[in-house]
Amino acid sequence: MVSATNHVFxxxxxxMGVEAQLDGxxxxxxxxxxxxxxxxxxxxxxxxxxxxxxxxxxxxxxxEEGVITGYTARVDHTKLxxxxxxxxxxxxxxxxxxxxxxxxxRNLPExxxxxxxxxxxxxxxxxxxxxxxxxxxxxxxxxxxxxxxGTKTLMVLGTETNQSLPPARSSSTK
Numbered sequence: 001m002v003s004a005t006n007h008v009f010x011x012x013x014x015x016m017g018v019e020a021q022l023d024g025x026x027x028x029x030x031x032x033x034x035x036x037x038x039x040x041x042x043x044x045x046x047x048x049x050x051x052x053x054x055x056x057x058x059x060x061x062x063x064e065e066g067v068i069t070g071y072t073a074r075v076d077h078t079k080l081x082x083x084x085x086x087x088x089x090x091x092x093x094x095x096x097x098x099x100x101x102x103x104x105x106r107n108l109p110e111x112x113x114x115x116x117x118x119x120x121x122x123x124x125x126x127x128x129x130x131x132x133x134x135x136x137x138x139x140x141x142x143x144x145x146x147x148x149x150g151t152k153t154l155m156v157l158g159t160e161t162n163q164s165l166p167p168a169r170s171s172s173t174k
Contacts, residue, residue, distance in 0.1 A: 020067045025050070029058060030067065037071060082110070082128040084135055084155065089121035090142065091150040096122070104145055110138045121152070 022030070025048050032044055041052035041059075048055070062068045077085065092101055098116050101123050105111035113126040125142070129135045135153070142148055 020062075020065050022062075022067065026058060026062060026067075029055065030062065033068070077128050081130055084127075084129045084131060085159070086127045086129070086135055086156060087154045088125040088127060088139060088142065089152040089154070090123040090125060090148050091120065092122045092147055093149050096147055100147065104142065104147065108138060108141060110134070 028048050029044055032039055032047065041055045044050075045052045045055045050058075059068065077083070090101070090104065101116050102114055104123065105114055105125060110127050110129050111125055112128055115124040115126070116122065117124060127135065127138055129138055135155075139151060139153055143151060
């Protein structure tokens with residue numbers, strides 16, 4: 001079970017189509033923060049062999065370059081009253097614009113994320129709801145938008161995440 005106080009760094013490796021150049025120390029720092037975003041600069045520095053100010057400079061650069069894109073907390077949604085997690089595949093009429101698809105759930109607090117996709121379906125909606133009746137209500141709201149032509153709902157049974165960084169590319173593959 002995930003603690004409501006466990007912070008995590010969102011990591012992004014592409015910025016405007018260019019892969020960020022991270023050395024081994026950068027990767028180690030990011031891996032440590034993905035594992036525990038509340039680590040102190042001193043603790044990180046001790047592990048990677050840098051002073052706290054040097055770690056801070058690296059973090060500032062990683063943020064500026066868009067590698068670290070934000071800070072957040074992982075929470076136990078069950079304790080927040082949203083025990084059911086689901087994905088809904090949404091299909092739209094052929095003339096619907098992607099921007100309209102992306103905004104389909106703008107006013108639904110139960111919707112965590114809307115992913116627009118290429119192919120079938122047009123969107124994948126990540127939902128967190130109280131119970132099956134609440135899930136039904138939210139799916140019905142999405143269907144009643146007048147633009148959704150079909151749905152398929154998938155309830156999540158369990159989640160396993162891999163928060164580690166992808167391996168560094170060797171210089172011979174560049």
